[in-house]
Amino acid sequence: AAGDSKRSLGRQLVELLPEKLAHLLAHLICVDTMDESFLEVNEATGATGFKGNPTECALLSLVAEMGYDYAALRHDTPGRSLATAARGKPFMFSSKRKMMSWAVPLPRGGYRVYCKGASEIVIARCDAMLSASGEAAPLSDAKRQQLMETVVRPFAGEAYRTIALAYRDLPGVKSASSKELEATHSTMTNADGSAAYVAETGLTLLALTGIADPLRPEVPGAIERCNRAGIDVRMVTGDNLDTAVAIAKNCGILRPQDLEPDPAHAAGERPKPKRALEGREFRALVHRTHADGSLALDEEGKPEFLQTQFDKVWPYLRVLARSSPADKLTLANGLNKSTVFADAQQVEELRREGIVVFPDRQVVAMTGDGTNDAPALKRADVGFAMGVAGTQIAKDACDIVLLDDNFASIVVAAKWGRNVYASISKFLQFQLTVNIVAVSLAIIGSIVFQESPIAAVQMLWVNLIMDSLASLALSTEPPSEELLARPPVNRSTSIVTRQMWINMLGQAAYQLGVTLFVLFHGAEHFHVLDGHDVDNSKPSVHYTILFNAFVLMTLCNEVNCRKLEGEFNVFAGVCSNAWFVGVLLGTLVLQVLAVQFGGRALRCAEGGLTTHQWLFCVGAGLFSLVWQQALNCYSLLSRRVDARRKRIKKKPAHGGAVKFMSRTGNGFQEFRRSNPYLGKSLSTLRFSPSSKTAPDLISAVAGTGPVAVSRPSSY
Structure with a gap:
């Protein structure tokens, strides 16, 4: 019936089910959902919107399709309406129980408990089930297994969230404060091991629902971008394992290398060991346990965490299903303390399995929306809370609030975060280059001429005007996908970084070379009076040329500083940043005005500089762009040389290869340096054929006997 796309699912249910059974289904959903979950209709467009828990909104939408008014049903139900709330008894959902119940009085006396929750948990607590005709029949273990195999797992395999709906009548209960509603079961336990409520056992199964929670179209692409950026995405969810695995495969969290063939599985494959775990399995693996399987507690009454065991699990873990908020906290805490990166042997073993471990302490980002997620959000390096579905406590505990509840926004946040770091590095590279040249020039001038060739007011101009504007220009660079x-x-x-040192020292050397040339030979080259021979009260053309050349080289180097990784095209994306272009041109205009009209106020020559002198300064500035290409070439060449050296160092240490002849044919075997002959750089050792047979030769090279070695004629 669900395959009929012409009619809604709710309308099909009304036509297929007896009226009494359809009303019971609608009544159960309306009663056993929170007031915070509701539907709202846009009067202008007629579209239905959802507020609150998405799972409950989906169920309420089904009720609306069946033709029932969920608000009216709630209002007309004693113990559920606001006016009669004291007569009802809610058992609110918790991650420990994986279910929610609501007890309301019946007209004929007694109470009825409506339940909804995780399908495998609710089914395990059902003793009976209703047929399509509304008749109750016993629910045997074989029937439970059949429901799991034919309904729940196929739904979960298609990434549906499976919710079971059930109820129980308690004719002996007289009021909501009855002790019978608070009684706990002697043997049946909740998901966390605590005793279950008796009222939530002995249920009658009414329905199994599969709720589609489709991925947003941008999520798979966002996860792929995270992987390329070195951000490893793991899924922690309350859904059952099959649903979580199906979603993880669809969005790219479970990759092909994380799966192995399994003909018995409906999908033909399953996750490899430790790639997908349920919460109880995870807790048993990373905590100390007693012989009976229960968790051992520490002095504070908390499960005793084992970091060494955790480090054996987390590199493989991709999906954690049926988890609790405590599992999130365990993950955040364990990852922050993990030292797997320091174990070279384990890192190499993981690399062979296609698992890359970040070579430093793990930086953990955690998402959450519930109140119970707050400790994990606080413990993580970066906590993300949902702006729409998140509680206020989760928002207060987090570092970043996602206003649209969209995973793709995490990628945007990561890109902007890296952009901030890159902007700081860019300005640092620019500022240090300026300071190296300015300080060096001031020291040399003071030693040789007993005065700095750059006046104090000019240095103030560079620091207050140019550097302030440069910081504005470089900090407004928009983030790019290259990040x-x-x-x-x-x-x-x-x-x-090393590239930044090359850029800074290389550019500083060039700028210092040009300014020193102007300082010592500029007067002769430009046929002007030597600056240190001119009266201090009168600015000299000589030192004005030096100041102007220094500033223009700094301006052009500002363009170079846009790139930090040795990129050759330093102009890439420059037009997309109007702030940078505006600041650069504005600074250039200010420099021209300062040199030509600043006069004594900025210690510049009266009347400014000539065209020839300006061309020299502009040419010196533009050549810094060309000089940067040479620095990039040097950096690229040095990186290749270093990479080659590292490859050579990674080769196993041995004394070469031994080639031997025997009556059975040719053989080739590598030996480590266990023999003096192998300590030499011989690529091949030839043994005289008359000395020993092949097996004896091997033992001789291993150091157990003499061996005759002849020097190859070709060596």
């Missing part, structure tokens, strides 16, 4: 193509930065990595 996500870079690996994350280690905590122990210096903010000044």
